[in-house]
Amino acid sequence: xxxxxxxxxxxxxxxxxxxxxxxxxxxxxxxxxxxxxxxxxxxxxxxxxxxxxxxxxxxxxxxxxxxxxxxxxxxxxxxxxxxxxxxxxxxxxxxxxxxxxxxxxxxxxxxxxxxxxxxxxxxxxxxxxxxxxxxxxxxxxxxxxxxxxxxxxxxxxxxxxxxxxxxxxxxxxxxxxxxxxxxxx
Numbered sequence: 001x002x003x004x005x006x007x008x009x010x011x012x013x014x015x016x017x018x019x020x021x022x023x024x025x026x027x028x029x030x031x032x033x034x035x036x037x038x039x040x041x042x043x044x045x046x047x048x049x050x051x052x053x054x055x056x057x058x059x060x061x062x063x064x065x066x067x068x069x070x071x072x073x074x075x076x077x078x079x080x081x082x083x084x085x086x087x088x089x090x091x092x093x094x095x096x097x098x099x100x101x102x103x104x105x106x107x108x109x110x111x112x113x114x115x116x117x118x119x120x121x122x123x124x125x126x127x128x129x130x131x132x133x134x135x136x137x138x139x140x141x142x143x144x145x146x147x148x149x150x151x152x153x154x155x156x157x158x159x160x161x162x163x164x165x166x167x168x169x170x171x172x173x174x175x176x177x178x179x180x181x182x183x184x185x
Contacts, residue, residue, distance in 0.1 A: 001040040004056040005032035011068040025071030030078040033057035050094030060103040060164045080160045087158030096157040098148045103164025105136040131166030
């Protein structure tokens with residue numbers, strides 16, 4: 001089962017975030033994942049054949065924090081925790097549960113593709129801040145999903161697999177000076 005749901009939600013400081021916007025983000029990003037996960041587990045347990053569930057309701061925000069992203073970050077951290085609990089609960093039935101946590105990916109929710117020169121310049125500026133020097137592509141996520149869903153990952157459960165080109169490896173202490181990650185080449 002590929003369990004995928006998410007919105008970015010409203011960006012606002014915690015003290016200014018409307019409760020309705022918090023509720024919407026949590027309802028879609030966390031409750032939506034929970035409902036599909038629950039229904040899938042029930043069906044898989046009844047079938048008795050084991051299997052794999054991959055939640056893509058998390059993101060690098062399940063590992064990190066984003067200023068102004070209270071609802072989004074809380075929901076993504078929630079999906080990571082939910083995935084781990086479900087993995088433990090489902091293991092006796094031979095069901096693996098994992099999460100994919102993408103960083104910035106060239107999609108309509110991440111960074112949309114565009115032919116505009118100014119836009120491409122800003123995307124490149126952002127890519128320069130990622131240690132692998134590029135924005136992720138949908139194929140990067142698809143490859144991880146294919147692996148986690150396959151028998152090649154038959155001993156992998158309860159993981160939250162970060163796919164971000166190394167972006168979350170940076171902290172305040174080693175943050176790039178200027179606008180680019182330090183170059184090693």
